[in-house]
Amino acid sequence: MxxxxxxxxxxxxxxxxxxxxxxxxxxxxxxxxxxxxxxxxxxxxxxxxxxxxxxxxxxxxxxxxxxxxxxxxxxxxxxxxxxxxxxxxxxxxxxxxxxxxxxxxxxxxxxxxKGDGYPPLTLTELLQAARLPFQSLQFKDLVTSRGLNVSEITCFPFTIGWFGESIAKRAVRLSCFYRQGTTNVFSRPIEGLTILVDIESMKISKFIDKGKVPLPGAEGTDFQSSSENPNPVPCDSNTKRSFVINGNNVKWKNWRFHVGFNARAGVIISTALIFDAVKNKWRSVLYRGHVSETFVPYMDPSSEWYYRTFLDVGEFGFGRSAVTLVPLTDCPNNAAYMDGYMAGGDGLPQQVPKAICIFERYTGDIAWRHTEVGIPGKVITSGEPEVNLVVRMVATVGNYDYILDWEFKQSGSIKAVVGLSGVLETKAATYTNADQIKEETFGPLVASNRIGNNHDHFITYYLDLDIDGEDNSFVKANLRAKKAKSSPRKSYWRVIRKTLKTEDEARLKIGMDASELLVVNPNKKTKLGNHVSYRLMTGQPAVSLLMDDDFPQIRASYTKYQVWVTAYNKSQRWAAGFYADRSTGKDGLAIWSRRHVNESIVNKDIAMWYTVGFHHSPCQEDFPVMATLSSGFELRPANFFERNPILNN
Amino acid sequence: MxxxxxxxxxxxxxxxxxxxxxxxxxxxxxxxxxxxxxxxxxxxxxxxxxxxxxxxxxxxxxxxxxxxxxxxxxxxxxxxxxxxxxxxxxxxxxxxxxxxxxxxxxxxxxxxxKGDGYPPLTLTELLQAARLPFQSLQFKDLVTSRGLNVSEITCFPFTIGWFGESIAKRAVRLSCFYRQGTTNVFSRPIEGLTILVDIESMKISKFIDKGKVPLPGAEGTDFQSSSENPNPVPCDSNTKRSFVINGNNVKWKNWRFHVGFNARAGVIISTALIFDAVKNKWRSVLYRGHVSETFVPYMDPSSEWYYRTFLDVGEFGFGRSAVTLVPLTDCPNNAAYMDGYMAGGDGLPQQVPKAICIFERYTGDIAWRHTEVGIPGKVITSGEPEVNLVVRMVATVGNYDYILDWEFKQSGSIKAVVGLSGVLETKAATYTNADQIKEETFGPLVASNRIGNNHDHFITYYLDLDIDGEDNSFVKANLRAKKAKSSPRKSYWRVIRKTLKTEDEARLKIGMDASELLVVNPNKKTKLGNHVSYRLMTGQPAVSLLMDDDFPQIRASYTKYQVWVTAYNKSQRWAAGFYADRSTGKDGLAIWSRRHVNESIVNKDIAMWYTVGFHHSPCQEDFPVMATLSSGFELRPANFFERNPILNN
Known part of the structure; x- marks a missing residue:
């Protein structure tokens, strides 16, 4: 949210x-x-x-x-x-x-x-909505009757999704928090009080007072590190950089790409090319890659929480939520920074200083190594430490901080990682001990008087891969056991490659199925005769568990599969549709794909959509601030090069 | 292998x-x-x-x-x-x-x-076996007839597994490689020639000559990086270390643990305790953790390859295969080193200098962060860069280099990562282009005249977790969708915790099933009333695809599941049994567990076994040396602490 x-x-x-x-x-x-x-x-x-x-x-x-x-x-x-x-x-x-x-x-x-849904609310509208209660006597009465001081209250506007209403007006719900004694605003929810705001008239349409719930205390909520000496910085900021930034173009080692930014996606990687030293030419990998949508449904059907089923990118915007990165905390001291620009609600330009950082990451890992002892009288160890280039931005969408990394490797890999940190959205409750809980709470007790409501994060990436050219195919290489003949062995596995022919076939859940997913250029082969390709390497799978007929799931129905592949269409970039605020599921990835269920994706310009999923049932360690939890995927060359390209850099 | x-x-x-x-x-x-x-x-x-x-x-x-x-x-x-x-x-x-x-x-x-199987061959035996051909006239004839110079040949002894023989003697098979023009010994296999050695008599028992296969050329096989300037080292080696090593005890931030080493497992982490600043005491997490076994079956049933189904830990030993780490290549310049000691075949002590390195890893990641904008007139960003402690060793088992990391985080997590690099075991073939291939090759063409045979790696970790004490239970917390009542929402997921009661129940494949795996101390609760636990976070799943009745699978039958939990038994540490060389599957994890299928694992000292799996169908980028491919798991506190412990360091 x-x-x-x-x-x-x-x-x-x-x-x-x-x-x-x-x-x-x-x-x-x-x-x-x-x-x-x-x-x-x-x-x-x-x-x-x-x-x-x-x-x-x-x-x-x-x-x-x-x-x-x-x-x-x-x-x-x-x-x-x-x-x-x-x-x-x-x-x-x-x-x-x-x-x-x-x-x-x-x-x-x-x-x-004239269709369903609305563009994102402007920052001005969100701010105006958040301020409305403070002009209301009724609000003053409601909070005073709770013994609270109005001047210590912050209200946040939440988008409200869609639940089958035939007319869905532009509206938000405000939840309010008590700041007294803490800088961790989200840690003291004033539960039981919700304020409906009509955005078009910019007026409060309703106060919903469900009665008092104990206000969680301020103690232990601040998240300043107790460490007096911040972690030492071991690296010299004068280290010579191996990358060059020219405008929005970045060149580093064997990579060349463009870094864009907009209010909706945040950081956008475009026209990423890799230098092939054998062929002595730059070859295309990724035409365009960015976060397309982020679906965050909470698992609490109660009247104050059921609507929290956020589409963070479409409703708020990752670029609009981009923060100014803090050197040494957010990026190492060898980082370079780029500013981000966008229009405000008044149309005038706004700047996010240091919205993106770019740095060489000395990972501490070993890029490759080998110790050879087979040569008489010699022990030869060869290898290189891994140094990658990271492009990072952070979108703080209210309580959650999304750390978005694109990492380029000299081996030819591109890794996208999303790290989740920030503050839990907690629900105030009477409980001070889990043993008191006798009813369903929709999440565990994470701190005194606070339930950490269960929720998911589905971060969907748009990946217009152009593997050595625009026309590509999507291949699922299945590893299948086979009985061995005339051998002491009884079995082995072999690889059965299957080109997935239609958008329908290319919609995948990745579980125990042993397979490799490849974007192949069927028109290009290596000198050795292998089809040029990149492989998608995925992490622990997670898809949406909501029922198909549930309204939030209808709006984000693409989250039932981790992988989709569609024929390229310039207008198809936002997985939950362009007009995500109060959308009704009539636009978006699943809809486009259903319309073209039999459309060929063979030897065509294709786009891949990959969803990084997290199920989050919180624990006490998530309070008062969450240690970063990361997941992502890697695009790794597979017969793209004649040989390991890392040796040529 | x-x-x-x-x-x-x-x-x-x-x-x-x-x-x-x-x-x-x-x-x-x-x-x-x-x-x-x-x-x-x-x-x-x-x-x-x-x-x-x-x-x-x-x-x-x-x-x-x-x-x-x-x-x-x-x-x-x-x-x-x-x-x-x-x-x-x-x-x-x-x-x-x-x-x-x-x-x-x-x-x-x-x-x-008197049972089946043998202890690992000694280095002396392996070396003696490797030298036998060079005393043989028949060998000289065989290689001379192939136009090869004997002095340029290296033979490597491979363990031979077990394929149903009623009497399995100690034996190895030698494969030979041509070193001429390359330091990459494994890149030029002399295919078609296999030499059987009886170890007990230390004599060649048979030459198997399947006829000449083209010898792959030396061109492009060396893997020295072409880079004249190695990657710059950005960090000052004089950076003050935050860790202290006293003998084999290591203390760093909120962690305290013991680093051991033996010939079989290599690095062993013991008695890992974490300091709880709220309770002001050290609390136990991991009594003992190390690699228990590594199963590497190749997928080629032909007579020269079928037997390559290595149990690297039991047959060779990760400690015995530990290399002297090279500063700057293998470990950053802020690393400390430990030597490893073991006995040779003659019983005398041997040293592996710098067998283990320990260093603080400045990951470039953000340990936690939040930007708070809800306080009028202020923007507060708090956070810390992530600095972890890594304990690393590298086992070079012939062609493959296993990089074994244990990473400790201030958030309370322990991460184990295994990185695979080194050189492919390739099979010489007539093909110079993939288009020439008309028959089944058991792997793709990765370089001219070289098939990269398909294979797996299953690295099984022994994890004697003692979560805040010895007696623990194993809980599977299933996320299950439920119909919502009296709500605009139709569904949500909730967590159904199930204590797995027996070893049989606790044997798991992790696929699309949405669940959390927790080792819980049922006798300890947080002040807030939650059960103290650690969570196992896994990566992309992979289990063995071999048929159950296949001999290698019988010997490594535990690889059909990623997770096993057993009642603690001091003698049960080696997943494929202690006597792994030529073992027949009568000992090991699956056998012990089958024997105690109904044994309670509730509120008992329990051990967890987790297998990190890789299916590897090679590609050209794996030649002449492989860019590191990594996978692993994380043990993450879940209601172990009253709050995020990172704030207290």
Whole structure:
């Protein structure tokens, strides 16, 4: 779940002076462009709309073929032929989709959106909603009757999902927390009090008072480390970096890629190429990779909690929740930083300073090694310590901190890891000891008067892999036991490769099934005759356990499978649909795929969707702050190279 | 598979001067003790045995209750009341088990072993076997007829498993490799030629010549990195260490544990305690943890390969295969090192210098963090970079290098990771392109004239967890969907905890089943009333795919499940049985457990066995050396502490 980070964001009121020259057609919008967009819209016929607000301002992505052509044409010194923006505004209670041409400053197209769901609430709306109770006498009465001091209260707006309502208006529910004696705001929930806010009118529509529940105490809630000496920093910040950042382009060892940022996905990796020393050329791996959606359903069906079934990316935005990274805490002292830019609700540019860090990680691991004793009179040990390049951002979506790493290895692997830290969303309860619990609590007691409600996190990655070219196939290589003939052995396993032909076939649950999942280029072979491919290496599997007909599951139905592969479609990037706030499940990955169930994905431009899942039944160690829990996946070359590429760097 | 590392081992001919004072009753045997044992045996009635060889010389582990009593009695300044050794010798073609009292230098007991299987071959035997062909004219003829120069050949002895023979003698098969033009000995197999050696007579019993197969070339086989500048070392080796090593005892932050070493398991972690700042006391987590066995079956039933179904720990020994770690390549420059000691085939002490390294790993990760924006006018970011303590050794078992890490975290977690690197065992073949392959090859073409045969690695850990005391239970907490009542929600999941009552119930495959596996102390609760426990966090599952009636599978039948829990029994430590060489599956984890299928494991001293599995169908990137592939597990506190312990360090 997720809220306001507007205080970490700096609104750029001045006209930012920055070169209009773009280094890459997928460069995110810069502050000058965001200002330009704001100016065009607010001086157009849209200016007359009541309550004009900017909900989404992003680069309108150029066509892939144009991008690839430009990148391969050595025209990088010329600017890309066109530059467009996609903007979603609301005004007069309508959603409008607008495409702008930034070269000539004109509106190219506009379209009123009439479907289900809404764009994310703006930070301004969230902040306004959070402040409403403090203008209300009824609220003052309710909290005073609980013996609380209004000035010590913070209310957070929660999105409310969809539960079959035929008309779903823009609305949030506020939950309030008592700050007295703690900086850990989420640790003292004022349970039993929920405030419904209608966003369109920006008015409280209802106070729901379920009666007093004991307010959990402040003791032991602060999470400042007691350590007086922070962990020593062993590394010299003057260490020579092996990477070069040019605009948003990064070059390191055998890798070259582009780092983007937008309000919705946060960090975006594009056009990742790896240098093949044998072929003496740069070869494509990943055209575009980013977090597409994050589904966080809580497992408490009670009236105050049932609706907490957040789509963090679509409802709030990982970029909008990006924090300014703190050197030494969030990134080592050899890190370089990039700022992030986006539009505020007023359309003006905002900056997230140090939104992304890039650093070489001296992992302490061994990249490869061998000790050879077979040569008479000699012991030869060869090897290299592992040094990887990490691109990191952190999205703090209310209580949870998502640490998003993309890690590039000289061996050719790309690893994506998401680490979960931050603070539990707890529910106040009368219990001070687990032995007192006689009823179902929907989560264990994690601290005195606090239930840590059970919940899941499903972080879905969009991965437009282009393995040595755009046209790829998806292969499941099954390891199957076979009876051995004419051998003292009775069995062995062999690999049965199966090209999955349709989107329907390519929807997978990965459990005990022994198989390798490969994205293969069927048009390219190594000199040795093997099909060029990358392998998806996964971790402990977790899929959604909700029933299929449950409303949150209908909205995030793609979470029943870890892997989906779809034919590439530029407009398909957001797994729970673009308009996720109050969505009804009529858009998104499962819907697109169902529509194209028999569509061939063989030797085509394909996109892979992989969901990293966590089931979280909390424990006391998660309080007052959670030690990071990580999971992720690795894309590892498999016959992409003629030989281990690490030896050539 | 595994062979000789004798050249890395230094035989200590002198009487090593070292204090007899032991710091811990589980301290490994020191060189003086090993010499003492050798002296006792070689001056006893065993001296008259023909071909007296020492196959196993280790501490005879004191009873757990004695160790725990001593450790808790503040008698650490006095020496432990007794000190015994367990020795397995062979002489006169018989296996003898001997227990020695090292305090009075006497043999306490002796026992002739008559069962199936043998102790590991000694390094001397392996080396003698490897040299036999070079004294043979027939061998000279065979290789000369292949146009090869005898002086450029290295032969490696492979253990041969068991395939239903009623009499299984001690024997190995030699495979030979051509070193010309390469330091990568395994890259040029002389396929088609196998030499059978009878170990007891130390004679070649048979040459098997299947005819010539093209010898793979030397080109591109060397794995020296082309990088002229090794990766820069960013860290100052003078960084103050936060850990203290006293003998074999290590203390770091909130952890205290003992690091042992023996010829079989390699590194052994014992009596790991964690400091609980709330309770102000040290609490037990892991009494003993080490690799118990490693099963590596190749998937080629042909006559030259079918027998390659190695039990690396029981047949060769991870300690015997331990290499001298290379600073900067194998361990960062802030590492401390420990030497390893063991007995040679002659019983004399041998040293593996720098067999273990211990270092603080600055992971580049974030141990915990939170950005709080809910306090008006403030943005508070708190957090800490993750610094862990790693204990590492590397066992190079012939071609494969196993990197064995135990990682301790301030959050209370212990992580065990095994990394696989080294060189593939390839099979020479006529193919220079995959398109030429028309028959089944039992693995893909990974380099010209080389098939990378499919195989598995199952690394089984013995984990005697003592969670806050010896008596523990094993709980499977199942996450199960439930229909929601009187709620807009239709479903949620809840946790159904089930104490697994018998060894039979506790044998698990972990697949898509959503559950948490917990070792619980049913006698201890937190102040908050939760049962004290640690959770086993696993990675991508892999179990053996061989058929149950296949001989290698009969010998390693425990590999069909990832998790076993057994009642503690001091003598049960080696999953494939103690006498693994040519074993017939009559001893080992599956056998013990089947015998005690209904034995209660509730509120008892229990041991957990976890198998980290890899299926490996090689690819070209695995040649000429493999980039490290890692997997492992984490033991993570779950209501062990009252709150996140990381805040107290």
């Amino acid at each position: 997720a809220i306001l980070i507007l205080i970490t964001v700096i609104t750029l009121q001045f006209l930012f002076i920055r070169s209009q020259q773009h280094h890459h057609p997928l460069d995110p919008l810069n502050p000058k462009e965001i200002s330009q967009i704001q100016h065009i819209i607010t001086t157009s016929h849209f200016a007359s709309l009541r309550n004009l607000t900017f909900h989404f301002v992003d680069l309108d992505e150029p066509d892939k073929k144009d991008v690839l052509q430009w990148l391969s044409s050595h025209k990088q010194n010329q600017s890309f032929p066109y530059r467009r923006a996609k903007v979603v505004i609301r005004g007069g209670a309508q959603t409008q989709e607008i495409i702008l041409d930034l070269k000539n400053g004109a509106i190219m197209s506009e379209h009123g959106y | 595994a062979i000789l590392i004798l050249i890395t081992v230094i035989t200590l001919q002198f009487l090593f001067i070292r204090s007899q004072q032991h710091h811990h009753p589980l301290d490994p045997l020191n060189p003086k003790e090993i010499s003492q044992i050798q002296h006792i045996i070689t001056t006893s009635h065993f001296a008259s045995l023909r071909n007296l060889t020492f196959h196993f010389v280790d501490l005879d582990e004191p009873d757990k209750k004695d160790v725990l009593q001593w450790l808790s009695s503040h008698k650490q300044n006095q020496s432990f009341p007794y000190r015994r050794a367990k020795v397995v010798i062979r002489g006169g073609a018989q296996t003898q088990e001997i227990i020695l009292d090292l305090k009075n230098g006497a043999i306490m007991s002796e026992h002739g072993y």
